[in-house]
Amino acid sequence: MLRSAQDVQPVLRWMQTELGADKVTCHKAVKLSGGAIQENWRLELQITGGRYDGEQLWVLRTDAPSAVAVSSSRVQEFTLLQAVCGQDVPVPQPICVCTDSSVLGRPFFLMTAVSGQAQGRKLVRDPKLKTTGPGLVAQLGEIMARIHKITPQDEHAQRYELSGLPGYNDSAAVFQIAQMRTALDQLGSAHPVLEYGLNWLEDNLSEWEGTGETVLCHRDFRTGNFLVEDGLCTALLDWEFAGWSDRHEDIGWLCARCWRFGNTHLAVGGLGPFSAFRQAYERISGQLLNVTAIGFWQVMAEIRWAVIALQQAARNRSGQEMSLELALSGYLVPEMEVNMLTLIDEITTGNWQDLDS
Template identity: 30%
Template structure:
C-alpha cells in the first residue's frame, strides 16, 4: 500500500470514528514527526484540530501491560483533575479498520525541545512542570483504571537483565548499570501514579507556559522519584546539558517547586537510583528498536537509527556510575585521542564505504526543499544514518561488545575499582558516541572531564 492509499484508509476510518463523537468533514491529515513507538497524525474536523494517536502495527501492542483504552482512561482522569493532559474525544474500535488508538483535541504550544529551551522564562516553565507532576502524583487511584500496573523494583531490574541477555548480553557499561541497580534496590515507597515518560519532547509549551503533556502509554504506579528523575536524564536535556532539571534549570529549584506544589519531600539518593535505572532502561529500549525492524514489526528507518542512540545512554551511564569509583580513578585522565584526520586512511582508487555514504548524504541534502512533513523528518534521519556509516568506516576502532567482561561484572569479579576498567570503558564510550552521535552535548562534557581537552 502506497502512502496516498494509507492516508485514504486513515481518513475513512477517522471519519467513522469522529462521527461517533458528532464530528465530520475530515481534512488536512498529516503525519507528525517524532514518537519512538506510536504514530501521531494531525487533522481537522468541524473547524477544529485533533490528533490521532495509534500503534503503527498491532504487533506493537503485544506484551504491553494495557491497551489504548486504558491509556485513554488515564488521560481523561488526569485532564479532569487539572493536569495539562489533552481531552480525549473518541477511541478507535476494530470496525474503524485503522488499528488501535484514540483521538485527542489538539492543544496549543510546541513540543519542539529546541524551541522550548529557547523560551525567555525557563524558570517559570520549570515551576509549572514541577507543579503538574505534583498533581499527577496526587491523582486518586480510585479514579483510575484498576488494570494500571504497580512497579516492583526488583522485577523491573530482572526484566531489564533479560532484555540485556536477549540483545546479546555483551555491552559492559550496561552490565555495570544492571549490577549497580541490583546492589542498590531501595525499599518500596508508597506508590503514586507515574506518567512514565515526562520529559522534553512529550510536553507542549507556549510563551514559557506549560500547555500540554502527551504520551501516557507508560503510566503506572510507582515511586514518584522515577518521574522526577526521568526528565532530568542528560539525553532529554538536549542542548542544555548545563541545566540538570529537564534542561530548564537547577535541580534544587525543581525540587523546591515540586514540594511547594504539594509533592512529598524529594530524597536525593532515591532520585539518583532512578536516574541510573531509567538510563539503563532507555539504553535497552534503544537496542530493542533494531529488533522491531529486523522482525518486520516496524520497518521505519527511525527504528534502526534510534538503536544506535544506545551509545548516548552508555556514556551518560558511565558518568553516573563513576561517581562511586575511587577518587584517584575518577580524577585520572585519558591520553588525548587522535582526531579524525589522524584516524582516516589515505584512500586511493575506488571509493570506500564511508565515501559512498557521504556522497549519498550530500545528494539527499539537495532534496530537502522538495519534501515536507514526515518525509522531511525521514530525510534528516536518513542523512544521520549515512553519517554513522561514514564515521564507522575508519581504522583503530576499539570493540564495543565484550560478553566475557559482562559475565565478570555480573559475577562480581570485576568493577570500576579493578585494573584500568574505568579508563578502558571511557575510551570505548567516547569512540562509539563520536561515531554514532558526535553532536550529543554530553560528549563534549565527558571529553573535557576525561581528557582535559576543551
C-alpha cells in the same frame, strides 16, 4: 491502517455515528512527526450537528505497526487522559475511543490538538530560556506533583479503574531491575555495560529502594513529551508507559542526562535548575524528595532508554516496521552507557552534584 489522508474515511463514518453528528468531513489529515512507538495524525474536521458541531482540530492516536511490549493499550491511555484531565494536569482533552478493529485495523482514540513546541533540541536552544526556564521547570514540578497525588487507593483511581496499570509487588527498584534484565535477555545479544549498571544498582538497593509510597507515574515525563508555548507547558503527552511506581522514578527520568539535549548544566530536562522544580514539587505534593534516590533513578533512566533504543532498532531489523529513526536508535546506546558509567563513578566517589543547582 492509515497510510494516507484517503484512509481516514472509515474513521469519519465511525465518528459520525459515535458523536451523533449529521456529517463529518476531513479537510486535511497530516501524520505528525515523532511517535516512534505510537502513530499520530492531525485531523482538520468539519462536524455538522451533534455535541461537537463546527470546525475541530483533533489528533487521532493509534499503535505503530510494531510496538514495545510494555506500552499500554490505546484504551488504557484514553482512560488515563480522562483520569488526569480533571486533576489540573494539562493534557489534550480525550474525545472518544474506538475498539472496533474493522474501522482502522487496530484501536485508536481521538483527542484535541494543543498548540506548542515539543522538539527537545529546539526547546533547550530557545533564546528566552534563561528568563523562562526557572518558571517552566517550576510548572513541571507542579504538574508532576499533581499526577503523583493519585495513589492506587485513591477514589479517582478506582473510579477510572486504574488498578490494571503496570505495577510491582516488592519495590519499584527491584521491579525495574527485573524488567530491564528480562528485556535484555529477549534481545538475544550481549550488553555487558548495561548488565554491569543493573548489578551496581542491585548491589546498592538499600540506598534507593522503598523511598516513598506507590503513586501514579507518567514514566516518560521528559523534554520532548510535553508542549511548550510562551514559556509555559500547554500539554503533557504520550502516556503509554504510565503505571504505579516510586515518585523518584519520574523525577530521575526527567533529570536524566540523556534528556537534556546538550544543556547538561540544566538538570531538569536541559530547561532549568533543579531547585526551582523541587520547591514547586514539594509545595504541591507536601512530600520531601529524597535527592540521593534520584541519582540512582538517573542511572536507571540511562539503562532504560538504552534498552528502549535497542528494542526500537530490533523492530526495524525484524522487517515489521522499516524506519530510519528506529534503525538509528541503536546507535544512541553508547551515549547512554557513558552517561551511566559517569554517574556511577560520581555517586561512588562522592562527586555527584547534578541536582545542586
